Amino acid sequence: MRKDATPLPCIAVESLTGCAGELLVILENLDKLLPFVRVSSFPFAQSKNDDGPVDIAFVEGSVSQPHDLEKLRNIRAKSRWLVAVGNCAVWGCVQGGACAKCKVTDMLEAVYGKSSEIQVLEAKPLDAYVPVDVKLSGCPINTTQFLSVTASILKDHLPYITHKPVCLECKLRENACILIEKNLPCLGPVTAAGCGALCPSMGAACYGCWGPCQSPQMDAMATILTEKGYDAMEVINRLKTFGAPDHLFERMSSETGREA
Ligand code: SF4
Ligand code: SF4
Structure with missing residues (x-):
């Protein structure tokens, strides 16, 4: 009291x-x-x-x-x-x-x-x-x-929670991008921020544990990963592990001809 x-x-x-x-x-x-x-x-x-x-x-x-x-x-x-x-x-x-x-x-x-x-x-x-x-x-x-x-x-205020991607926090920490510089399959571009870009800051690829960000560009992510020699569908299936809903993957599936 x-x-x-x-x-x-x-x-x-x-x-x-x-x-x-x-x-x-x-x-x-x-x-x-x-x-x-x-x-x-x-x-x-x-x-x-x-x-x-x-x-x-x-x-x-x-x-x-x-x-x-x-x-x-x-x-x-x-x-x-x-x-x-x-x-x-x-x-x-x-x-x-x-x-x-x-x-x-x-x-x-x-x-x-x-x-x-x-x-x-x-x-x-x-x-x-x-x-x-x-x-x-x-x-x-x-x-x-x-x-x-x-x-x-x-304080009875609706809290602000960012739905921007992990890349935003990664850039704020001035990290070098491991997707570009080390070709690691980082899912930061499609994953919601909030962790402070924990994994990329330690040199590890983000595997999407925060769930998808707002309007994730799944098809662009798939294209980048494919260009870097990864199986994009397999990598992006990690996002599903954390519960990302099916509809996010529909366009990707139709473009790659494979099911996520
Ligand atoms: S390392 Fe990952 S999270 Fe950081 S800017 Fe590159 S793609 Fe985004
Ligand atoms: S895997 Fe999880 S903790 Fe690591 S950078 Fe991605 S969202 Fe953050």
Whole structure:
């Protein structure tokens, strides 16, 4: 409670089907948030959790099981702001990409056998089921972006999140372009910024873990990669690993005559 007796805003940090990467990022940064918020629910980090209304709910993971969906609907109903954190929640990520290629029932049978009673859904991002106020990409999310977005929401402002490509951040860091100078298959031109161009800054090609940027020029990316001797479809399939939706690849597929 603050000196003026105004209660602190409440936050909840919840998880559906994911790897807990975003939960760890939030946990690591909790000391920076605690002067400004009360954590009413964070089952990953505390044993006493309150199920009441919250100002902000951060939700990690995709909706992949019936109880994920029930949980998500309850979270939406009790939250002023719903923030999808990480690529599973924003794009569906690896499990969403797998479901786009194979039938869920076939995968279930392959892993658990024909007589399994386990129930799964086709893995989908949060906004396939409920309205989402803010989407924070990343695998996992970036600390600076998470804290600045949270600060904006606490002031009741819709946060600014760039949808420009990684190349923008790469140029701001004055990196030499490894796609041009080293012929590495860097997907920075079609990947959303937010990571601070982490991989190219270390001399490694971006493999698209932030998901696609706004209006990615997939066909131009395919042309460049092909000119450099790469199998463009194989390289760009990496983007699908992180859940990029099929329609982004339609024009590429028709131009190359291959399916991404
Ligand atoms: S290294 Fe990659 S991210 Fe950086 S400018 Fe070149 S293509 Fe873009
Ligand atoms: S793969 Fe690309 S988007 Fe992911 S951290 Fe590396 S540079 Fe950033």
